[in-house]
Amino acid sequence: MSSCTSPVIPGFGLTLGYTLVYLSLLVLIPLGAMFVHAAQLTWADFWAIISAPRVLAALKLSFASAFAAAIINGIIGTLLAWALVRYRFPGRKLIEAMIDLPFALPTAVAGIALTALYAPSGLVGQFATDLGLKIAYTPIGITLALTFVTLPFVVRTIQPVLADIPREVEEAAACLGAKPLQVFRHVLLPSLLPAWLTGFSLAFARGVGEYGSVIFIAGNMPMKTEILPLLIMVKLDQYDYTGATAIGVLMLVVSFILLLLINLLQRQVGKA
């Protein structure tokens, strides 16, 4: 009996033990320490900190811009993955390599470069200004920076799945009379969606916590363009460690709930 169920490669105890130790050291203990530190606050104090108008404004901005960036990358990233997997063209390898650059570049460099480009006097920004559009120092600029930083996630999660769907499947559907849009809707989308959601949630989670690239382009105006990680830095600069951890806990809880929801959604999609 056991020979049927036990895996070919042994080592369940070892791998699980390693997983637990590794996760504890890297994730659980630091995050736990944060909760312990925040626990020094009474509920009333904690509530007063996280319900301050500035914190709420920053919360809205951080999550909304991260969400927008993840959606944009969800659409453009799928297109990029599609082009890279389905077509052969000169320079494909080069583009392929460029996709990962946002990960390699220090985020501060990205932030400074984007600000220089999109500031009202910048190369791109001046045209936007002519059109009456302000990019740098507005929520649009923040979304732009986050879109840049999280670009690789969706592309890289969709790509292998797309490559695994044989072209014949699309051709078969077409032979059976499906229109291109129907092929996409009924054949490709169901298999892509789980991977897409993974890429989306990775991009979203990364965007919520991003600091380095955003602070340069955000303008950091209180109530308008302050992101939550900046408020944490502000608290730390006042040596208010507990206040900073309170905001950290808030971010963590909200992110956790959102990621959990996305996970549940993913399950539903997987079942269907």
Place this chain on the structure above:
Amino acid sequence: MSIRRFALAALASALIAGPLAAAETLLNVSYDPTRELYSEFNAAFNKHWQAQGHDPVTIQQSHGGSGKQARAVIDGLRADVVTLALAGDIDELHRLGKLIPENWQERLPQSSTPYTSTIVFLVRKGNPQGIKDWDDLVKPGVNVITPNPKTSGGARWNFLAAWAYAQQKYGSEAKAQEFVAKLYKNVPVLDTGARGSTITFVNNQIGDVLLAWENEAFLALKEQGGDNFEIVAPSLSILAEPPVAVVDKNVDKKGTRKVAEAYLDYLYSDEGQRLAAKHFYRPRNEAIAGEFAKQFPALKLVTIDRDFDGWKTAQPKFFDDGGVFDQIYQAQ
């Protein structure tokens, strides 16, 4: 030779070489704009130290936002000396870290501040907006660049300078608050640090005037060749006093007290003072300040201790959560 014997031999040689190689090292934890000053000062001090018959000392320097640097030291960075942007940050080394005694500022001359600076205006060449004094900064349409005082030590000096001007001119705290509120309405971007603001103003071409440390303004002029910018000295400014201190707990643990104290003392020597002036800090030594009188315009200066009752009063009143700076943004 087996691996084990090789390892033993390597270990032995490391042990023998250890004490020789581990010549004294000194870590100076400082804030952003002192980078150039201390790279030159370190070399000068080393020469002086060896001339007195000591072994050479390896001096490492670390730079960053003043508050961030203080936190790093509190959290365990083994700094021998700290040279930060404001006394308030070094006070925290006593309050939160218990690393230095409370009276640290009395241990060296001039409140432990070997050099000073002030806040000046950097404007674009030809001064197209005709900016002469603080009153010009609150005019509609003038864009002022200054970092966020909540995250930048330099920005706190900017804020207090504007406050002091308004209070002296208009006579009351309420009027001063109105004035700074108007001034910050003209600020389109609040960078997190002084260097960030300099980049915004110089490289990204945003704003008409940058409120800057005098030494940063001179540095920007020097690097940009003086063709694009001019320095304007306002009628009144603040004496920015970036203090220094030996971190007692760390030097006693490492046994570096003697060299650390000599290092800070040397900042007060003629050569140290001249180097400070060369890097656009105002020397404390009157005679040497005289040599550089042409470089530094004479200004009416308020001080943090006399006019604001020190950082221990000013920090909570103006910059902590709910303080004046928050109020002027909540009111908008």
